[in-house]
């Protein structure tokens with residue numbers, strides 16, 4: 001067993017041989033940022049101060065400059081027979097439920113657009129999934145195929161488990177959802193997972209960026225945002241949702257309640273579209289003022305997230321104030 005010291009908090013935890021730094025922290029009850037756990041999304045980017053690490057997964061979301069500066073992904077590395085000192089954001093102050101495995105059944109399947117399906121799931125009687133709005137679950141279908149999907153409803157919905165699934169051409173799970181799935185199918189869920197949930201919001205300007213089904217966890221967050229006490233209320237809430245065509249904006253604008261500055265945008269809208277034709281990140285930066293009071297929550301394609309992060313940070317946003325969930329493909 002080796003030890004890891006979280007340099008920024010002084011917390012110390014143990015790591016087993018071959019275990020990822022992230023899993024070692026989670027096992028010790030220390031919540032570090034994470035999402036995909038396969039080295040692809042970059043949510044668990046951390047910094048190595050001392051010690052040697054060994055690669056478990058290729059860190060595809062880090063640039064060579066970041067690797068040279070000592071950045072690493074906590075999901076992708078274990079210790080190389082040495083104690084480690086690292087810097088990583090500690091979210092333990094936001095308690096979350098440990099992931100659990102449940103059987104579930106498909107309750108309903110409804111097309112929200114040509115290529116987005118709303119999947120409603122039902123847990124066995126008496127079982128309830130406890131989660132923070134914004135988190136995702138892993139779903140396993142017959143045959144063992146597993147993919148991650150964000151929960152599209154907040155806990156204030158009374159436990160409705162709803163997913164928004166986009167069809168990916170040639171995708172294995174997409175083929176199941178869009179060609180084979182039917183009400184009553186038995187599936188397995190493992191969750192809640194990830195750390196895409198609201199941090200403190202009191203007095204802050206919240207900027208949500210979404211592409212496609214990236215709106216699903218943001219919709220859940222907005223639903224639960226109505227529950228926060230008056231003292232903790234954000235100063236403002238803006239939602240920038242982008243797609244290529246009109247059908248990509250598959251939720252009615254009435255979903256975005258009064259008090260939310262809702263800004264839909266299309267990159268390839270047809271002649272009937274009289275709204276903006278900008279990427280969400282560009283539109284948000286055009287509208288915004290100083291970034292010191294802003295917290296950005298971005299979800300959807302990794303292309304949008306990488307570009308948005310770069311642009312917001314270059315414009316003065318602190319990197320830790322850009323929270324994201326990238327819908328990266330599985331292996």
Ligand SMILES: Cc1cc2nc3c(=O)[nH]c(=O)nc-3n(C[C@H](O)[C@H](O)[C@H](O)COP(=O)(O)OP(=O)(O)OC[C@H]3O[C@@H](n4cnc5c(N)ncnc54)[C@H](O)[C@@H]3O)c2cc1C
Nearest residue numbers: 036147148149150164165166171172173174213327328329
């Ligand atoms: C944390 C997390 C949350 C997610 N939440 C959602 C969600 O709420 N809704 C949702 O629709 N999806 C979500 N995804 C994506 C989802 O898990 C699957 O990756 C997606 O449904 C494709 O699976 P598939 O089996 O159909 O395709 P696969 O068989 O895995 O892939 C088929 C081909 O398509 C490519 N591909 C796969 N996914 C994408 C993509 N997103 N963009 C471009 N190319 C792709 C692959 O590289 C491969 O070449 C999430 C992913 C993560 C990591």
